Amino acid sequence: MPTPLKLLILEDNAFDAELEVGQLQAAGYDCDWLRVQTREDFEACLDQPDFELILADYNLPSFDGLSALGLLNERGLEIPFVLISGTLGEERAIESVKAGATDYVMKERLERLAPVVTRALNDRLEVVKRRAAQQALREAHRRLQALSVRLLQVEETERRRFARELHDGVGQMLTAVKLRLAGLNPSLADYASRRSECVAAIDEALEQVRRMSRDLRPSQLDDLGLVAALRSHLDRQAGGAGFKPNFMHDGVPPRLAPEIETTCFRIAQEALTNIARHAHASEVWVTLAGTEAELRLEVRDNGRGFDVAAARLGAAAGRSMGLLSMEERATLAGGRLALDSAPGKETRLSLALPLIRASSGPT
Numbered sequence: 102m103p104t105p106l107k108l109l110i111l112e113d114n115a116f117d118a119e120l121e122v123g124q125l126q127a128a129g130y131d132c133d134w135l136r137v138q139t140r141e142d143f144e145a146c147l148d149q150p151d152f153e154l155i156l157a158d159y160n161l162p163s164f165d166g167l168s169a170l171g172l173l174n175e176r177g178l179e180i181p182f183v184l185i186s187g188t189l190g191e192e193r194a195i196e197s198v199k200a201g202a203t204d205y206v207m208k209e210r211l212e213r214l215a216p217v218v219t220r221a222l223n224d225r226l227e228v229v230k231r232r233a234a235q236q237a238l239r240e241a242h243r244r245l246q247a248l249s250v251r252l253l254q255v256e257e258t259e260r261r262r263f264a265r266e267l268h269d270g271v272g273q274m275l276t277a278v279k280l281r282l283a284g285l286n287p288s289l290a291d292y293a294s295r296r297s298e299c300v301a302a303i304d305e306a307l308e309q310v311r312r313m314s315r316d317l318r319p320s321q322l323d324d325l326g327l328v329a330a331l332r333s334h335l336d337r338q339a340g341g342a343g344f345k346p347n348f349m350h351d352g353v354p355p356r357l358a359p360e361i362e363t364t365c366f367r368i369a370q371e372a373l374t375n376i377a378r379h380a381h382a383s384e385v386w387v388t389l390a391g392t393e394a395e396l397r398l399e400v401r402d403n404g405r406g407f408d409v410a411a412a413r414l415g416a417a418a419g420r421s422m423g424l425l426s427m428e429e430r431a432t433l434a435g436g437r438l439a440l441d442s443a444p445g446k447e448t449r450l451s452l453a454l455p456l457i458r459a460s461s462g463p464t
């Protein structure tokens with residue numbers, strides 16, 4: 102299969118240009134080429150720069166290869182540029198490479214052209230790949246930074262919330278009970294009802310402590326496993342937000358590696374919190390399925406849907422953390438996460454995690 106190559110040749114001698122193209126075609130390039138001779142024509146070509154390679158004669162009657170290279174550099178174009186000359190001495194050759202030419206070839210040694218071009222194109226490809234990898238790395242770093250900042254904020258907010266709940270909730274209740282107990286006198290007529298009030302207040306405080314501890318780490322996840330913890334969390338969220346819950350599971354091993362269980366649970370938890378907060382859904386479906394290789398989770402709601410790309414941009418700009426943290430958790434566990442939604446459409450989150458079976462129980 103010939104390799105397509107879009108080629109610009111700066112050359113006053115039509116025969117030389119044909120020779121150059123002939124060399125490249127013999128080496129397997131399918132050249133789509135254009136020959137120009139003047140500065141004006143060369144510049145016009147640079148204005149629509151979809152050329153993959155430039156071959157430039159060193160000496161032309163009214164223009165020269167090095168000036169052409171200067172024009173390329175001025176525009177910041179990084180098209181591989183090979184100088185071709187019959188007269189290029191060693192010093193000039195070095196000078197041209199210093200000026201940014203990719204390579205040079207003597208006209209009397211034109212058989213070097215194809216290997217030089219192949220190397221130039223490969224080098225260029227490498228540069229493009231390296232830049233894309235660097236860009237991806239920078240992007241990942243930026244996301245991680247945004248996430249770290251948000252994590253710290255969330256940690257602080259959570260601490261404040263727990264401190265407030267402890268102080269205003271459990272603390273106040275216990276204080277009230279203490280005062281009531283202090284004033285309790287078995288000889289008083291309302292002794293029985295006062296004692297019942299104290300018991301009720303202690304029950305309320307206990308329930309609050311249970312709720313806080315469940316929020317911190319659902320004990321069902323450790324005690325009963327993912328299926329039970331997820332089902333119970335879905336039912337609790339459904340009760341609070343008023344949607345109809347549907348839970349299905351199929352082929353999920355009774356115990357999985359704790360990090361897989363935690364990752365899956367936390368992602369489902371965030372998805373359900375998002376549904377409760379944003380979706381206005383009347384029905385929600387949670388499906389958990391295990392295959393030999395993967396654990397799959399799907400969380401679907403029939404709510405109002407949203408623009409996923411816009412929400413991702415908002416999250417990347419630091420406006421929210423849920424979507425980012427779900428994606429980071431999935432990536433850290435070697436899995437894949439996909440979100441499918443649009444305004445007015447249902448929302449579907451799909452997660453696939455590679456299944457590493459736990460060799461022992463939870464840690």
Ligand SMILES: Nc1ncnc2c1ncn2[C@@H]1O[C@H](COP(=O)(O)OP(=O)(O)OP(=O)(O)O)[C@@H](O)[C@H]1O
Pocket residue numbers: 375376378379380402404405406407412416420421422423424425448
């Ligand atoms: N199931 C859903 N239905 C409708 N909109 C949703 C749903 N899930 C997410 N969204 C939209 O996507 C946005 C981003 O979600 P994300 O979880 O990142 O942020 P958040 O829930 O607003 O805040 P937090 O950082 O506390 O999670 C939400 O603000 C909401 O507009």
Ligand SMILES: [Mg+2]
Pocket residue numbers: 371374375422423424
């Ligand atoms: Mg959220």
